[in-house]
Amino acid sequence: MKTGISRYGTxxxxxxxxxxxxxxxxxxxxxxxxxxxxxxxxxxxxLLKQRLxxxxxxxxxxxxxxxxxxxxHVNKVAALDGKVKVTKRIFVRDMxxxxxxxxxxxxxxxxxxxxxxxxxxxxxxxxxxxxxxxxSDRIVGVRAVWEKENWFFENWDYADPPEECSHLDAAWxxxxxxxxxxxxxxxxxxxxxCTL
Numbered sequence: 001m002k003t004g005i006s007r008y009g010t011x012x013x014x015x016x017x018x019x020x021x022x023x024x025x026x027x028x029x030x031x032x033x034x035x036x037x038x039x040x041x042x043x044x045x046x047l048l049k050q051r052l053x054x055x056x057x058x059x060x061x062x063x064x065x066x067x068x069x070x071x072x073h074v075n076k077v078a079a080l081d082g083k084v085k086v087t088k089r090i091f092v093r094d095m096x097x098x099x100x101x102x103x104x105x106x107x108x109x110x111x112x113x114x115x116x117x118x119x120x121x122x123x124x125x126x127x128x129x130x131x132x133x134x135x136s137d138r139i140v141g142v143r144a145v146w147e148k149e150n151w152f153f154e155n156w157d158y159a160d161p162p163e164e165c166s167h168l169d170a171a172w173x174x175x176x177x178x179x180x181x182x183x184x185x186x187x188x189x190x191x192x193x194c195t196l
Contacts (some may be wrong), residue, residue, distance in 0.1 A: 036109035040121055040144075044151070048144060051151040052107060052123075055142075060105035064095040072145040072152035075183045086187055094186045101129055102185065104156050107140060110168050115180075119146040120154070122180055124172075126165035127158060138162040139172070143180035155180050 037045045051070060058067035068091045076086045086094075106128035113122045120143060127140025139162075143154040157178045 036125065037112050037121075037123070039112045039114055044146065048151045049109075051153075052109070052142065052144070055153050056104055056107045059103040062095075062098075062103075064092040067095065068092065070153055071184065072147060072154045074145075074154050075187050091187070098186055101131060103130060104128075104140060104142070105130055105135075107142060107156075110165075111170075115143060115145075120144070122174070124168060124174065126168065127156070129158060136162065137165050139165060139168050139178075141174055141178045141180050155182060155184055 037048060040048055054066070055070045058064070058070060065088060068088045071091075076084055076091075078085045104127050107125055108127075109123050109125040111124050113124070114120070115122050123142045123144055125140060125142075126137055129136050129138060129140070138158050140156060140158045142156040145152050145154050157180055159175070159178050163172075
């Protein structure tokens, strides 16, 4: 007669524990993904998700005319005189020179924080950015703005140096390297005086 713990009993017990740990981790991740936009008013979340998808789709396909309709007034109106400086025609022209790393082609929200102004939200998640034929997943921030009864986007940025998406947890802070306020880089000279 053998004594001690059966090899099969220990394995089955270990399997049950491993399965429990896996399911608990999966439900925690699913819960955080489901609550990624929690600070946003509940009745506006579906629209925000739809607009975020359209925003990244416009970048991915280089559909600059559609992107114009998704960006906030900060990218169109001069701060000093309040006049529209960037028309759709100007926007499309300026965006045609966009480098690949300036295009957010996919974005999965993980968490949202209130922005520095009412109706603004900084959404952090995992973004896909092209580098030639390569694609890089990294932590990305997108500034969403509620204006004119709809969602628009002020800007997006990634941490520099790039950070892996796995680093985005409750303790992660954007720091000074993720700049979401102000107009898109491609439009700065249209809205402000640039000298060469």
